[in-house]
Each structure stands twice: as structure tokens, then as C-alpha cells.
Amino acid sequence: MKAFRLFAFLVAAWPVFAHAALNVFACEPEWGALATELGGDAVKVYTATTAFQDPHHIEARPSLIAQMRRADLAVCTGAELEIGWLPVLLRQAGNAAIQPGQPGYFEAARQVALLEKPAVLDRAQGDIHAAGNPHIQTDPRNIARVAQALGARLAEIDPAHAAAYKTRLADFNTRWNTAMARWQAQAAPLKGMPIAVQHEGFPYLENWLGLKQVAVLEPKPGVAPSLGHLAEIVAQLKTTPAKLVIRAAYQDPRPSEWLAEHAGIPAVAMPFTVGGSDRARDLFGLFDDSVAQLLKVAR
């Protein structure tokens, strides 16, 4: 009965906890950063994961359920990236506003054309995603597209601040287009540069900069490479050399470092998302650093 009394108290006290700012639950740091750019003071952003966590494998922790409970808008990548944990949060939070199909549920991957859509769906192919490769945030043009849709969504669910969202979006667009022009100019020498990747996490970056992916360390997506497999790649790189091997900040450094040592090429940890390196403090820093990391090797 004590539990009932506590229950009644908490229900009665609920308006006290309510916040004026729009609560945004961002599944990944890049969307948290984007929501902050577009929402400013009108939003309160909670980012569920960090750049050092594998977004495929997150525990559906109590803290995440508590945050999802209060969210007015959930911003996630979608395309099955969060399939192992997001559904649990959505079901256990008891929050009607952020259920799929509601305006409060936003999937970034729906705003862009996905690459690497598998022709055959078979788990023997590893951890593949039926909708295509979900790591869309490594191409700034995708960020621009998602920004348009997210800006519109913020205005839709928080009409009181619609004008402010519109202004912030226009401002972001201006700054982003300038920055993109700068990155593209800086990255001109990277066109056609052959690279090896640890996980199939960079097709959008390669597509944007014209990088040529010549090897993948993981034999199947999500399957860690064995030493034998790495040795095969070293042999393969002798005929089709790569300038460097890249991995995301959250990934086990050992496979790419082993390869780097044996193939004589540098191994580079890309920030992959906001917070993945000291310089990648926001979305602009993310691409400043990504381009700089690659240029360091190209020279």
C-alpha cells in the first residue's frame, strides 16, 4: 500500500517536474549536435550515446528509459542501426509522443538515399541492415538534408518557437554551405585516394570525397577479423596498396593497428561522430578534423 501512496504522490507532483524547453532525445551524438544547432535555447538535448560507444550495441539502460520518458522528440538514425536497444526504450518509457509514426519520432536515415542496400538478406552475411548502410553522418551533404527535415519537425512540434527554428536553420544552412565549400576545396587532393577501412562505416565519406575503398578488415559486417584474415588483406594490399587504414573512434584499435604495422601504412582513428576527437566538439569540428586527418596522410 506504501507503493500506492508513493505512486499517488508522484502522479500528483508530476506538473512540478515538467520543463518548458522541448526535450530532445538524440540517439547518436551527431543528431544531438544538430538538434542543438537548430534548437538553441528552445531545446534541451540529451544524447544517449557517445562517440566511444558502438551504436549497434547499447544497453537499454534505466537512465535511457528515464530520459525517453520525458522526451518530446526522439532523433535517431533509424535504418535498423538502433534495433537492439531503441525498441525496448520506446516500449518501456510509456511515452506516447515519441512512438514511431508520431511527429515526435524522427529518423534521420529517412531523409537521405542509403547506400549499400543488400540484394540478399541473410544473416550469414553478418550484421547487415536491410534498409542500407546506416552510417550516414560521415557525409556533410547528408547532414544538410537531415537539418532541413529536422528544422521543419522542430517547428511542427513546437509551433511557439517556429520562427526561431526557421531563423536558426537559415543561419545553419549559410554556415554549413560555407564550411562544405571549404572542406571540399581542402579535400581536393583526397580524390581517388585508396583506403582500407576496419568496418563498413564510411561509404558516405568515400562517396563525398571520392575516396577509393580497396579493403575492409571485417570479413563480414560486425564480425571481428581473425589474424588469418588480416594476413590475407596485407597480401592483397601489396598488389592494390592503400594509403591508410581508418576506423571509427569506438572500434577496437587492435585490428587496424596490426594491419598498419604489417602493411606499413598509418592507422587513423576517425572521430566518426561529434565527440570522437578533441577537435570534433561540434558538427563543424567533426568534418574539420575528419578532412585534416585524411590530408595528413595524403601529403
Next chain:
Amino acid sequence: MLRPALLAAALAAACPAHADDADLAALRAEVQKMKTDYETRIQTLEARLARAEASAATHAAPPAAPVQDTASAAPSNPGAFNPEISLILQGGYAHLKDLPARRITGFLPDGAAPGTSRGFSVDDSELVLASNIDPYFRGYFNATLNDGTVGVEEAWFQTLALGQGLTVKGGRFRSGIGYQNEQHPHAWDFATNNLMYEALFGEGYGNDGLQLRWVAPTDLFTELGAEIGRGANFPGTDRNTNGIGNYALYGHIGGDVGDSHSWRGGVSYLSTRAAERSSTLTDFAGTDVTTAFTGNSKTWLADFVWKWAPRGNTTINNFKFAAEAFRREESGSLDCTGGMCGASLGTYQATQYGGYAQGVYQFMPRWRAGYRYDLLDPGSQDFGLNNANLPRSDYKPTRHSLMVDYSPSEFSRWRLQYTKDKAAEGQDENQWYVQYIFSLGTHGAHSF
């Protein structure tokens, strides 16, 4: 600019030579008017164009909306509305002593069939169908299949759109009490159940009824739950009555400590009734006697889970600690038939305790090792008149389990386990298990 001039020239040319001066002057005036009209209109257009160009330059044009791109996001697939289907295959090999019965000394058994078979065997295969029914409900069905038996483990609906942190679940479901209770055997960290759940519920407490859950709008995860139901399962029995057969209350809190640590703890209470709950005990003479308990059964549970992963990245190393404890109070009458009892009616009063603690460490990707310690305390047991016939023991059942498992992917797991089982007094047993768990179909999301 040219056009009005040309027009004027053409008009002038077309004018008959004999037109008088007045007509000519009127015509000239008209042409002049047309010319100025056109010029002002063109100037206005030029000005508008210039303004538009200027605003386009200051306002960087947003990238075109990817109309064709989005269209590709949702492929039309007639099977897309089918429920999520998954099948769990479990089985393995067990090296056990040939014992007539496995009992837990000092505890009234649940009367369920004994655990794993000796040698090779398949465990129950679990078939799960789940789907959102409409924007308001989700449905879930879990059946266990084995030779000649199909069990409906769970079959429930759950609300999606109540909001305010509220969720209602109805049908047959695993109760939200404790920590391990909601987990099916394939999600356990060991090949066998812990002694606490075995003594309390057989496997886990399921019920036909209704559950109301509320998550508080606070940073600290706070959930409160209340359940009512039929109460047909052990430690209760089906009593063929209207009304509410049992109820349960629980509360959990949880949160993170930095990026690397997360925890959840809680307290639960289950109150149910039993009528003629039958179990087999051994009397002072060593003969099996049948007992039937009628009365109240009240259980308190406390649970705590703590997980660690460096910077929250579970892929390389992670550690999980879980512990639960209980206090159960049963009071009522106990019939005893056979052996020394003959047919005697006594009372029954027992307050008993127990718990387990376990740690599982992923020492390298795909590989985990774990240890679990189980301890039960029979506490105080009073059979009333039957104290003369039925032995009461101070023996504390224990169990030590060590396991190593290897998961080639998220969908497959192999496990080797050694258990030192001292659940029954004077019956030390070394048990070995090799187990496989395969999950086919939809990628299931697991709770904390």
C-alpha cells in the same frame, strides 16, 4: 526598348499619307503613351529581378529536398506487415548423477517435473511472434514446444499510446517482480536456473492478469508496477473463483554513474493463495508422503544489478553483477497422507530466506566467464501436529556455478558450465553442462 519603337514605326508606316494633322497628332500621342507604359513595366520587372538576385545571394539556397531519395526508403513489400518472428533453439549435453528426485531440502517443492535430462537433450524451443497491432497496442506471443507439449509462456497485449509514463499489459505475462523473473531461459547467464527462483517459482513467476506500470518523469529512473491476476501458478494454485487471485507490487530505480557504470535496484512484493497445493516430502522413516498446503503465500524480493563497460562500450570488455534475495512467509494448513502421517491434518507456518549473487565478465570479444553463488535458508518451519512425522532441517542448501560462454555472433552462443550442487542435504553433486542457444529470425532487443 526596341519593341515600342518598332511598333511606332510600323504604325507610322501604316498610316495613310492623306491623314490630316489632327489624326496624326493623336496617333503620335497614343504611340508615345504606349512606349512609356512599356518602359515603366520593363523597369519594374528589372527591379524585381535585381531584388530577387540580391536576396538569393545573401540567403544561401537550401539544398534541394531529396524527393526521389526518400521515396526509396520504404520498399513496398507485401510481407512487411507480418509479425516479427523468432525461434530460439536450445539444447545440449548434461552430465548428472542418476537421482530419483532432485529436491531442495527444507522447501516445499513446486511439483513440477525435474530439470534437465541426463545426456543429450533439446530444451524447449521458443517460438515468438510479436507486432504492433495498431497505433495503440502491441501484441506478443511466446510458446514453448517440446515432444507432445506446447506451452503458452506468454500471450499479451500492451498499450503504446497511454502516455504520462503509463503502460498497461494484459493477458499472460511474466511478472515484473525481481530482476531475472522477466527473462526467458535463453537470456539467462547460466545454463541452469538459480536456486532462489527454483525454490520460489519453479522457473519464473507468470500469471494471467493485468499489469500497470508507471515510469516517473525524473532523471533517476523510477518505475512502479502493480499487477492483479488469476494467481494459478506456484506458489499459488488455481482455485476456480471469481475475483482477484493474487496481486504483486514492485518498484525499481536506476541510473548511470559516469559513462562506464549503470545500475538498477528494486523491491517487489507478491501475495497469492494456494488451495490443496500438492508436494512430495519425506517423513522421518524415509518414506515419501504427499502433502497438500492451503493458505497464504507472501514473498518479498530485493534485486540489484550493476553493469560496467569501459566508457560504456560493451563490445570488448564488460562486467555484470546481479544479486537478488527473498523472504517468503507461508501460513495455513497442511494435509499429510501416507507413511507415518497416515492421514493427518496439521498447520503450516514458515518464514524462509535465500538469494543469489553472480558476476559475468566478458574478458575478450565474444568470450565471457561467470560465477554464481546460491544460498537458501529454510528459516523457521512449523508443521503443527505433523512435526512428529515430518523432519525439519537447519540445512542451508547452496550451489556454486562456473561458466564460460562463447558467442560467435549476437545470434548464437555456446556455453560450458560446472555446478557444485548441494541443494539437497547429503547429496553433493558435480554437474557438467554443455549448452547451445541459437536465435533465428528477427533481431530481438534485450532489456537491461
